[in-house]
Amino acid sequence: MFILTNILLKTQKTIVIIACLGVLLCQNAFSQHQAKEFSSEVATAWYNLQLFLIPNTTGFSPPVASRALGYTGLTLYESVVNGMPDYQSLTGVLNEFKTVPRIESGKNYHWVLCANAAQASIIKSLYASTSKANLLKIDSLKGIFERKYLNDVDKETALRSIKLGEAIAKAVFDYSKTDGGHEGYNKNFPKDYKVTTGACAWTPTGEQSIPLQPYWGHNRTFVKGDADFELPTPPRCEASISSVMYAQALEVYSTGKNLSSEQTTIARYWSDDAGKTFTPPGHAIAITSQIIAKENLRLDKAAEIYCKVGIAAADAFISCWKCKFMHNVLRPVSYIRTTIDRNWNPLLDTPPFPEYTSGHASVSGATAQVLSDFFGFNYHFTDNAHAARGFKPRSFESFYEFAEEAALSRMYGGIHYRNSNEQGLKNGKRIGKNVCELKFKSKGA
Numbered sequence: 001m002f003i004l005t006n007i008l009l010k011t012q013k014t015i016v017i018i019a020c021l022g023v024l025l026c027q028n029a030f031s032q033h034q035a036k037e038f039s040s041e042v043a044t045a046w047y048n049l050q051l052f053l054i055p056n057t058t059g060f061s062p063p064v065a066s067r068a069l070g071y072t073g074l075t076l077y078e079s080v081v082n083g084m085p086d087y088q089s090l091t092g093v094l095n096e097f098k099t100v101p102r103i104e105s106g107k108n109y110h111w112v113l114c115a116n117a118a119q120a121s122i123i124k125s126l127y128a129s130t131s132k133a134n135l136l137k138i139d140s141l142k143g144i145f146e147r148k149y150l151n152d153v154d155k156e157t158a159l160r161s162i163k164l165g166e167a168i169a170k171a172v173f174d175y176s177k178t179d180g181g182h183e184g185y186n187k188n189f190p191k192d193y194k195v196t197t198g199a200c201a202w203t204p205t206g207e208q209s210i211p212l213q214p215y216w217g218h219n220r221t222f223v224k225g226d227a228d229f230e231l232p233t234p235p236r237c238e239a240s241i242s243s244v245m246y247a248q249a250l251e252v253y254s255t256g257k258n259l260s261s262e263q264t265t266i267a268r269y270w271s272d273d274a275g276k277t278f279t280p281p282g283h284a285i286a287i288t289s290q291i292i293a294k295e296n297l298r299l300d301k302a303a304e305i306y307c308k309v310g311i312a313a314a315d316a317f318i319s320c321w322k323c324k325f326m327h328n329v330l331r332p333v334s335y336i337r338t339t340i341d342r343n344w345n346p347l348l349d350t351p352p353f354p355e356y357t358s359g360h361a362s363v364s365g366a367t368a369q370v371l372s373d374f375f376g377f378n379y380h381f382t383d384n385a386h387a388a389r390g391f392k393p394r395s396f397e398s399f400y401e402f403a404e405e406a407a408l409s410r411m412y413g414g415i416h417y418r419n420s421n422e423q424g425l426k427n428g429k430r431i432g433k434n435v436c437e438l439k440f441k442s443k444g445a
Contacts, residue, residue: 040302059185073310086445117165200237217322346414361407365428
């Protein structure tokens, strides 16, 4: 009897040990890492590449660039959100964004490999007009991160992660094709557009007779209603010296004739000309990347802030362009030459589209609002985005301060009236607030 009891006890102990080993083996087989366990290097690297691609890809005007940054941000976020337990997909949250591929239950994923594949795929799709050399740069960057991380997981997990990233990129790209701006790089100056004529209507100021992206304001926004807000009507175009319009133009004229060296630097620093730089929305991303590096953010937080800034920039340009072609206000150079001084020239070249409101102010206001909500409203930072172009870094006590300087730079450059800058900032901040109010976090988080 004693021997039998001892055998039973040993058998039970063996069963318990086997069961425990089974649990351990299962835990080892499914040990899902979270996005916060990875650095943000993969996200920042892909955005740095985009800042190179924008001025080096045919047709990437500021509106087109803002759109690309919006969709790459959404793709980045969706590619890692399943590794962010307190967050949810933006399907059903964003305007008409209905579905993305889901993860397989109980399966492991590597979020860097997923994000890497997703960014490579969406950037190739959105920058389809770029050169073969630039496409090779995309493939090269993808390969760098694959070689670095493929050996961290088993082959099945790696392939599963890559396939998920590519599938998410395809879903986002399919979503993008229905917004009205698809392949906008081929449609910057549509020949079917009829320029409005009239004494005070916008008129071409250079060789380009058709305005840039006249239909852009009809595009779908990421946040429903972002382009439905009507801004205050700009001052009436009157030649009388007692009119508000004359006073605004006189301020631009007087400022331009008496620019200090600092004002000249500010105007040139924030100009962000298309084809020469990464454009104003790219500057917003450049600032975001610098703050991400300064704060040493992990992949989860980097994905969130890139997504928010990208969406805000994209919607700001749609709203701004809707306003521009609704009011069709002529540029300061046109008004000043016919009313004040026919020989006057602004510091900067006047862009080929209506004046009201300022695109620089709109995107800067939207960006400042999102970054302030994320990092704080009294956040000191230094921007060295144009160091490679010979500009000294510029420091600010808050994100609002940078936005105000960027907006004011357009008056220094002779591009905008003060009212256009102020209203652009106000509208940009409104759009930024709308983005911050989106439900990124899941219920109960």
